[in-house]
Amino acid sequence: MVPGPGPGPAAGPPPPAPHTHPAGGGGARSLTAGRPAALRPPPRPGRHSAPAMAGLGQGCAGKAPLLVKIVMAGESCVGKTSIVRRYTEPGSPPAGAPTSSYLATIGIDFKVKPVTFNGTRVKLQIWDTAGQERFHTLSTSYFRGAQGFVLVYDITNLDSFRSITSWMKDIHEKAGDEVDVILLGNKCDKESERVVPKQKGEKLAWEHGIPFFETSAKDNVNIEDAFSVLTKEILEKKSCVLYDLDVVALNESKKRTCCAF
Numbered sequence: 001m002v003p004g005p006g007p008g009p010a011a012g013p014p015p016p017a018p019h020t021h022p023a024g025g026g027g028a029r030s031l032t033a034g035r036p037a038a039l040r041p042p043p044r045p046g047r048h049s050a051p052a053m054a055g056l057g058q059g060c061a062g063k064a065p066l067l068v069k070i071v072m073a074g075e076s077c078v079g080k081t082s083i084v085r086r087y088t089e090p091g092s093p094p095a096g097a098p099t100s101s102y103l104a105t106i107g108i109d110f111k112v113k114p115v116t117f118n119g120t121r122v123k124l125q126i127w128d129t130a131g132q133e134r135f136h137t138l139s140t141s142y143f144r145g146a147q148g149f150v151l152v153y154d155i156t157n158l159d160s161f162r163s164i165t166s167w168m169k170d171i172h173e174k175a176g177d178e179v180d181v182i183l184l185g186n187k188c189d190k191e192s193e194r195v196v197p198k199q200k201g202e203k204l205a206w207e208h209g210i211p212f213f214e215t216s217a218k219d220n221v222n223i224e225d226a227f228s229v230l231t232k233e234i235l236e237k238k239s240c241v242l243y244d245l246d247v248v249a250l251n252e253s254k255k256r257t258c259c260a261f
């Protein structure tokens with residue numbers, strides 16, 4: 001659906017042996033540095049190297065939560081909404097259940113997920129974009145200002161995998177080269193319908209220098225871990241991202257009142 005070729009493969013060693021990620025924790029809200037790492041490829045050329053985790057949140061203690069904008073991207077029907085629901089509303093009915101009917105996202109939606117990372121409060125603002133071609137301009141207009149992207153394809157849909165390179169191009173055009181992206185091959189519960197081998201997903205992620213997971217929104221496989229790894233990557237790169245603007249505004253107005261008298 002998306003025009004144009006993406007950036008060429010980055011030079012680097014061949015992909016490592018397939019790595020199985022453990023299932024997501026299902027509802028745990030604390031992200032820890034000891035999380036199982038996703039397949040960790042070398043950084044893309046031109047990216048900043050990540051500072052040590054020990055420095056994360058220094059100078060942020062006691063302040064408003066950090067606000068992190070994450071955008072879901074990928075073709076229609078790959079499971080973006082289901083992944084967001086699974087992560088932000090653990091009690092919601094699972095995707096892909098026999099009774100669940102597909103409702104295309106119209107335009108844009110977002111959910112907030114508060115998490116604690118190494119003692120630092122973080123508000124993940126997760127924007128769920130519509131994958132349908134007719135919403136493409138609208139969806140990609142929300143890419144600007146995002147710190148992280150969850151780029152999703154469906155392991156039972158070859159076209160959705162082929163389009164990933166174009167989505168990567170859109171992301172870097174709209175959000176810059178410094179954003180963190182994670183690649184998910186969703187619907188891994190449908191093994192009998194698989195058309196995209198896991199190694200292909202791993203190789204593509206390696207070429208783009210981004211972490212990779214196969215996930216199932218239906219069976220809650222690797223959803224929590226995928227968001228944990230992405231959040232960790234974002235926060236490692238910046239000692240402080242942004243504070244939640246509402247809280248900052250409140251504090252600012254309090255300060256002004258205080259100073260006026």
Ligand SMILES: Nc1nc2c(ncn2[C@@H]2O[C@H](COP(=O)(O)OP(=O)(O)OP(=O)(O)O)[C@@H](O)[C@H]2O)c(=O)[nH]1
Pocket residue numbers: 075076077078079080081082083094095096097100101102103104105106129130131132186187188189190215216217218219
């Ligand atoms: N078996 C299975 N089905 C899934 C999974 N994730 C999503 N689905 C189903 O796939 C269909 C599409 O899921 P959505 O989450 O709406 O897909 P989307 O990417 O948000 O689609 P758009 O809103 O059009 O962009 C629905 O019928 C879901 O129930 C999964 O992990 N496994």
